[in-house]
Each structure stands twice: as C-alpha cells, then as structure tokens.
Amino acid sequence: MSAIDVFLEQLESRLNIHVVQQILREAELPTARSWSELRAIVKGAVKAKPSLMDRLEAALVMQQLCDLKAIAFYEIPSHAVPLIELNFKTAKLSASTLTSSFPIDVSSSVLEQDDGVLKIVHKFSDDFGRGIVLSRRRRFSINNEYAHGALTPELQKQFPNAEKIIEVTSFNKQTYDVIYLNKNSNILEVRADCTRESGQLQTAGQLNRSVDELRLYASGFVSKVVKGYNLGHPINLLPLAKKVYEDRSGAIKKIGFATEEESVKRETMRAGVDLRTELFHKTGAKAIDHKMSIFEVAIQWHGSEVVGGVSGSKPEIHIPGSYRDYVKIGARTDFLFVKGVRTYADSNFIIEKLKSYK
Numbered sequence: 001m002s003a004i005d006v007f008l009e010q011l012e013s014r015l016n017i018h019v020v021q022q023i024l025r026e027a028e029l030p031t032a033r034s035w036s037e038l039r040a041i042v043k044g045a046v047k048a049k050p051s052l053m054d055r056l057e058a059a060l061v062m063q064q065l066c067d068l069k070a071i072a073f074y075e076i077p078s079h080a081v082p083l084i085e086l087n088f089k090t091a092k093l094s095a096s097t098l099t100s101s102f103p104i105d106v107s108s109s110v111l112e113q114d115d116g117v118l119k120i121v122h123k124f125s126d127d128f129g130r131g132i133v134l135s136r137r138r139r140f141s142i143n144n145e146y147a148h149g150a151l152t153p154e155l156q157k158q159f160p161n162a163e164k165i166i167e168v169t170s171f172n173k174q175t176y177d178v179i180y181l182n183k184n185s186n187i188l189e190v191r192a193d194c195t196r197e198s199g200q201l202q203t204a205g206q207l208n209r210s211v212d213e214l215r216l217y218a219s220g221f222v223s224k225v226v227k228g229y230n231l232g233h234p235i236n237l238l239p240l241a242k243k244v245y246e247d248r249s250g251a252i253k254k255i256g257f258a259t260e261e262e263s264v265k266r267e268t269m270r271a272g273v274d275l276r277t278e279l280f281h282k283t284g285a286k287a288i289d290h291k292m293s294i295f296e297v298a299i300q301w302h303g304s305e306v307v308g309g310v311s312g313s314k315p316e317i318h319i320p321g322s323y324r325d326y327v328k329i330g331a332r333t334d335f336l337f338v339k340g341v342r343t344y345a346d347s348n349f350i351i352e353k354l355k356s357y358k
Contacts, residue, residue: 004046004053008039010104011056014063014195019342023055059342061103064133064176065124066347069191070211072234072335073354074218076186080226084181084188087225088130094119098135098174105174111137112172118217121176126344127308128351131180131189134217140206141170177214179221185351190218190234194337211335235354237319238326238333241294243357244319245276249305252276256296256321259288264323272300272314295326300340301349308345315346317353 001009011020012035020038024031029045029052032038046053076084093099097106098114099121105111114137122133144167148156151165159165178191192210219231245252251274256266269275276282285292298318306313318337325331341347 004043006104007053007057008042011060012039013105015060016340019059019063020056023052023059027052027055057103061122062342062344064103064122065131065178065180066191066341066344067339068194069178069338070194070207070335071192071338072190072211072215073237073351074188074190074231074234076181076188076222077229078186080222080229081181081183081186083225084222085130085183087221088123088132088179088181089125091120091123091132093123094121096121102133102135103176108172111174118177118213128184128344128348129180129182131178134177134179134214135174138173138175138206138210139170140173141168143168175210177210179214179218182348182351184348185355187351188218188222188231189351190214190335191338192335233332234334236332236334237336237354238295238321238331240354240357241297241319241321241333242292244297244299244317245292245294247299247353247357250274250299250301252297252299253316254296254298254318255292255294256323257292257294258323258326259293260291266296293326295321295323298337306343306345306349308343309349310343313342313346314340315342315350316340317350 017035017038020042021031024038024041024045027045027049029049030041032041042052042056096119097110098119102121116137116139118134118136120132121135124131124133146165146167148163148165151159155165173195175193175195177193178189180189180191181187182189190211192207192214194207215231215234222231223229245255251272252269253272253275254266254268255275256264258264267275267281269278276285296319298316300314300316302314306315316339319333320337321333338347338350341350
C-alpha cells in the first residue's frame with residue numbers, strides 16, 4: 001500500500017467525512033458523498049495542489065488532539081501554571097515507532113508488540129496553551145450474542161441446553177489521549193480518546209478505564225513539578241447542565257430530565273435543529289413551567305459564533321448522565337464528550353462557555 005493510501009485510510013478511520021468535504025470545497029475542488037470517491041479526488045488533486053495534503057494532515061492532527069474526546073477539566077492555581085507549562089515544554093518524546101509514525105497509526109504487527117503503557121508521542125502549543133499527546137495499544141473486547149436457533153447444527157448439538165451463546169472477540173486499537181493546559185483560563189484538560197474500531201464509541205466500562213488511567217497519569221505529571229499539589233477532583237459538570245440548556249447561542253441536541261412528578265424523559269434532535277424549538281418539547285416544557293431537573297444535555301454551536309473559528313466548524317459538547325446517578329448524594333459528572341472541533345479556537349471556545357456557566 002502506498003503512503004498516500006495509508007494516509008487516506010487513516011483519514012477515513014478517524015475523520016468525519018464532512019471535514020474532508022469542507023477542506024475540498026475550501027480548496028475549490030470537487031467533492032463527493034462517499035469515501036471511495038473522496039479518496040479518488042484527493043489522490044488526483046494532490047499532484048496539482050500539494051498543499052492539500054498539508055491541510056488534510058493538519059485536520060487529522062487536530063482530530064487526534066482535540067476531537068472525539070471525553071474531557072475532564074481541572075482548575076489549576078496560578079502559581080502552578082508556569083511550572084506545568086515548563087514540564088510540557090521540556091517533556092521528552094518516547095523513542096518509539098508510535099512517535100515517529102504520528103499522526104498515522106502504526107501497523108497491526110507493530111502495535112501488537114506495544115506494552116500498552118501511555119507514551120508521549122507529540123508535543124504542541126497554540127495561542128491558548130500547551131499540551132502533549134499520549135499513545136498506546138489498547139485491547140478492546142466485543143461480546144456478540146447468538147440465539148440457539150442461529151447456531152450451526154454442530155454447535156446446537158454441542159450445546160443442546162444453551163438458550164444463547166456469547167462470543168467474546170478482542171482486537172487492538174491505537175489510541176490518542178491528550179493532556180492540555182489552557183493558560184488563559186488556568187484549566188488543565190485531560191482528554192481521553194473516545195474512538196474504537198470503525199468509529200464506534202468505547203463501552204462505558206472501557207471509557208471509564210481510559211479516563212481513570214489518564215487522570216492518574218496527569219496527576220503524576222503535575223505533582224512531579226508542583227511539589228505537594230494534588231490534582232484532586234475535576235470540575236463537577238452536573239450542576240452546569242441546566243445552564244447549558246438555557247444557553248440560547250447554540251442548538252440543544254439532547255436532553256435528559258426529570259419533572260416534579262418524577263417523570264423521567266430523554267429527548268433527541270438531529271440535523272442541528274434546536275430541540276427547544278420543537279413543538280412537542282415546547283408544549284411539554286411550558287406545561288410544567290420549565291421545572292426540569294436536567295441530568296444530561298448536549299449542545300452544538302456553529303463556527304461563526306467562535307472567535308477565530310472556521311466555516312463548517314460545529315463544536316459540540318455532551319454532558320452525559322442518568323437519573324439514577326443524579327439523585328445520589330454527592331452526585332458528580334466528571335467529564336463531557338466533545339466533537340466537531342476543527343480548530344484550537346473551537347476548543348478554547350468550549351472552555352470559555354464552561355466558565356460562563358459557573
């Protein structure tokens with residue numbers, strides 16, 4: 001497989017197709033609706049416009065750094081910020097194939113030999129702060145259930161009393177986690193990679209493990225240079241959910257809430273339409289005088305609202321949650337999901353929004 005084929009395969013596995021379509025439009029090139037057609041267009045265009053590859057690679061790097069992440073946010077005392085920034089700046093890259101290959105995944109045979117330990121494979125800075133990218137091999141498992149009637153005659157004979165068979169398969173995936181210091185806001189972001197094979201999200205258990213292990217790494221990274229300082233708990237995002245719902249600058253895409261009558265509801269809107277404008281929701285919300293205990297919410301903005309944003313950018317946050325956890329004493333939501341981030345400005349915009357909700 002040629003280098004460009006490997007690169008395009010990586011684009012398809014990591015990038016939203018709309019991002020590539022937008023880059024082609026901005027380069028005044030034809031676009032298409034399928035990845036197979038897009039690959040053909042890019043391969044034909046890079047000869048005439050070599051800069052196109054640079055733009056596509058920059059988009060891929062941006063995705064690895066900022067997009068499709070589960071992010072926990074930590075407030076950092078002012079005196080610790082320059083120390084943490086210096087640690088980012090002087091951090092040594094891992095002497096690993098994962099480093100030399102970034103932002104492209106290593107081959108499956110190379111990944112199989114990886115020890116699964118988080119490794120610094122890339123350092124970066126922007127107008128708002130500085131960060132590092134950590135990569136490693138993660139082994140994921142998938143459970144597939146088969147009803148007895150769907151089994152082969154041989155298996156039915158071998159397991160005559162089984163109502164179903166559960167097949168457990170495992171595979172390796174290279175992940176890209178990020179620790180980032182937003183100097184303007186004194187916020188440390190711990191961004192765990194959400195992706196799995198074919199763009200699927202990790203299961204809740206797998207994601208919690210990713211987040212916990214990354215938070216442990218970040219805590220050690222900080223305490224190494226700020227003596228006696230414990231990173232502690234991240235910002236509790238659960239109390240911010242109602243403020244997100246009340247933000248008129250974006251479009252609400254999802255909401256989970258309970259009414260005073262203890263009715264628990266979840267609603268979702270697609271295609272960027274604001275759920276608050278939907279007739280069923282408007283009527284119901286008015287009927288209960290908007291008295292909702294919100295435990296989950298997702299909101300999407302457009303790039304035109306972001307200072308320094310780009311056309312086609314649609315940054316989105318999703319604060320997950322359940323009513324069962326919401327009613328627990330000391331209820332917390334420690335991370336949110338981010339997607340649609342195309343620039344560092346988009347990422348900073350999300351921080352600014354969170355600050356405005358507090």
